[in-house]
Amino acid sequence: MPSITREEVAHLARLARIELSDDELDHLAPQLDQIITLVGQVSQVAADDIPPTSHALPLTNVMRPDENVPCLTPEQALSGAPAAEEQRFRVPRILEED
């Protein structure tokens, strides 16, 4: 029983918005299975009472004052845009409502 199935990989690819070909899925699924077996070793560590670490250093309360700083110009903001129109980013039609 693999730790991850081809169907699960296909589902994850959809969640991650990556179109995968059948060939890629065939190749990727067994590799991920191996990797997941490797990383699954973390479960061997008894750590129930251990607090998780999300940040390398214990800093807190890093904030900036509520002040304005210069923005990019609209030309700079749009400089990398694949398409632009009316000073806005032009994107293909959106299927789902937010």
Add this chain to the structure above:
Amino acid sequence: MTADVLEINDALTQYDPVLGLEVHVELNTKSKMFCGCPTEFGAPPNTQTCPVCLGLPGALPVVNAKAVESAIKIGLALNCEIAEWCRFARKNYFYPDMPKNFQTSQYDEPIAFNGWTEVVVDGETYRIEIERAHMEEDTGKSTHVGGATGRIHGASHSLVDYNRAGIPLIEIVTKTIEVPPAKAAAVARAYVSMLRDLLFALGVSDVRMDQGSLRCDANVSLKPHGSTVLGTRTETKNVNSFRSVERAVTYEITRQAAVLSSGGKVLQETRHWHEDTGITTSGREKSDADDYRYFPEPDLVPVAPSREWVEELRATLPEAPSLRRVRLQEDWGFTDLEMRDVINGNALEPIVATIELGVTPAAAKKWWLGELARSANESGQDLDALGVGPAEVAEVQKLVDDGTLNDKLARQVFEGLLAGEGTPAEIIEKRGLALVSDDSALLEAIDRAIAANPDVVEKVNSGKPAAAGALIGAVMKDMRGQADAAKVRQLLNEKLGI
């Protein structure tokens, strides 16, 4: 064929509505949540962006201290506990108006939680439990091109403006609202209206529903009378006026009741409210694509507000709305009934503001309830969307006080204001509404009245001065209302020697 909706009374005889409200408030900070870009409403597209709020590769967020302060104030005003330590989290999903394709938000560690507040409906006070208030960022704005009337369906493409992306938002989430079924929709409306007043008093937001700085999502489900099993809920998005909150909740109750009573199933989905047609339509069904994969935001460090800071902020809070209402009623000398009309008419804040401009409480109430609230009600708008504010009301009242207008003419000025005919002065000019203050014109009219009503003059002369009222009426009629009645009385009395 079953009906799309049941009558609300029929729905409520079979089912109890279960409500929850999520309100998003845009804070009025100078800069965005995580960068120094300005937050002006209505700026030209993409003029208020930087690498951070555009989500450019390499850019990093830094928390706006003022936004945290506002979040704590809101939490305190809603009687919440303030977290001693909390983190931001990433909510991962793709959407073109969200620059990073994750929203920096808070997940299981909100800055404020476990609060409560109260609303008044028809004189009854209802307690609403607050689940949480958390900090997050707004998205950009898409304009859909090529479809019908800017709607997303049928559009050929969309244009995105990221000025709004990264503006600080506080999301306030209620626990399940438990009120008598028949009151549910009204309580929902009253809650949002109360929040607006509260947030305005705190000074943390512009709270303009018409500009989207206060937005409401309503979660509605039904359970059969007596059942403890919760029904499937829908989330109706972006209900953007107080009146719509009530209408949308009512609509969802009647729609779900129709589905259930015909043996159907309510789908767990988001729904969209349509102001024009007064219905909700199906949005997106909940699916496994809604796996947001929350995890602690590694680019931001935890927020741990000191208790000293929290207490400092608590000391700056304005008085609680319920206490304030009692105090105001006393100050103004209103009866319970009058005060209830003010609250129900959503006119408390405008009246306060109008009184602050020097108008008497009675006059402020007269205009706000008599003219403006009535007009708002007739046109199905919120009071603050009418375009007539405390400043205009005070200006009109000032004209009444100095004798330029009487009440009747003042009403016509309000009519003009509501129709967008300009300033009070312009309306008076255009409509020719000013009172005739020229004594000779009045005296001529008085002479005409005396001449035309010898019987009345006779009565007055025979010791019945009260009869002079009929003469005043005749003069006012002659002047087509554009005379100051007090002035007419004075001149008439002089003429008749009483």
Add this chain to the structure above:
Amino acid sequence: MSDLTRKTAAELAELMTSGQASSVEITQAHLDRIAAVDGAVHAFLHVDTEGALAQAKAVDDKRTAAKKSGEQLSPLAGVPLALKDVLTQEGVPTTAGSKILEGWKPPYDSTVVKRLKAAGIVILGKTNMDEFAMGSSTENSAYGTTHNPWDLARIPGGSGGGSSAAISAYEAPLAIGTDTGGSIRQPGAFTGTVGVKPTYGGTSRYGLIALASSLDTPGPCARTTLDAALLHEAIAGYDPMDSTSINQPVPAVVEAARNGDVAGLRIGVVKELGGEGYQSGVEARFHEAVELLTKLGAEVVEVSCPHFEYALPAYYLILPSEASSNLAKFDAMRYGLRVGDDGTNSAETVTSLTREAGFGAEVKRRIILGTHALSSGYYDAYYGQAQKVRTLIARDFAKAYEQVDVLVSPATPTTAFAIGDRIDDPIAMYKNDLCTIPSNLAGNAAASFPCGLADEDGLPVGFHVMAPVMRDDLLYKVGAALESALAEQWGGVLMTKAPELEVTR
């Protein structure tokens, strides 16, 4: 004058101070060297000839003016540098080694670049790397593999193989790398150069295209310890644009590099980082170096860090999780590649097609792995548990630092391997970073210094030093001591043993 490209950064700075060479001459010499050897090495993705010469000229002009005014220039003013293509530089193509960013010119400078410019350091161009820094060989670059100057058939290490190869091939005396699990230190070890991962938060991440935000750390690459320290000092320090930046003075790294005295220093050899799976030549050089340090007066003990064996699995959960989220922004909407926008396809489809076409195999593997590790039902077992392991590893370090000042190990289990050897065996590739990963998880400082050549293949071996948070100075102390002791044996730094590259022009 002798070949300017063979000089260290410190020597070049001295030549400019004394007026024997100008920055334009030095910059041109390195541009010429790049033109001559980069066809074979392929360390650079973009050479900014005009920009570099303009910057060099500006420094020379400033120096002339400063002579009159008595103003002091920064210690490295006028010295050229190679910049890893993962840091933004305004107006200069920045790809992070990925097709998805081909042609993107950032509208802003990263903090590291701002500081380099402020110090008058001349940026020659952008160096090759594994796509989004995911890899240990540069074979995952979308723009071809960089070759190891010691043996062109071998990889230079990764992800920062381009930066280390550039200094190893004398194309630049200095380079900037970024280290998420060893991407500065492992290529340093494989190319016989110095690579330093500063304390997490000691150098700013602003403008570093994120791989794993809680691990990424920019740092210096150089051929000598002193050069690395000078560069470290130029780029390090508090940055209000990075919330995870440490608001403390930069450790005295230059002073430590100038004074490599290890007498009395307590050094712990990590028991778990050696033995099975480690190449014999690597172990031999490592142990000789430890002996050498003992002779120089260091107190050496063996130390156990029992949870280090779980560092690799924890790392390959934390990194992909953060990366899957960090790389979501590459959606074809605002910048970079857009595929399939035919007027019919939806935004959703265009995003999927673009990410399919624009990301390489390793990036897809890790995004999908990270998506899995964060998804509901798996979070606690994977991401949550990995974070607990992270705590245990930090505790191992804390406990060890109660006994010793620094920890040491080989930098890598093996020397540089042949191009193509491990490309389709992700796990073998991941094991390259066994020794370097723990320091990233704990956020402390670490570095690799050259300690000789393995007998079996004649390739460089790296000596790995790990120091507590904000004790980066200790790394340089050990590195400098080792460097001068070994130079006495070899008659120069290890790099002098590197084979001459064929000059193609």
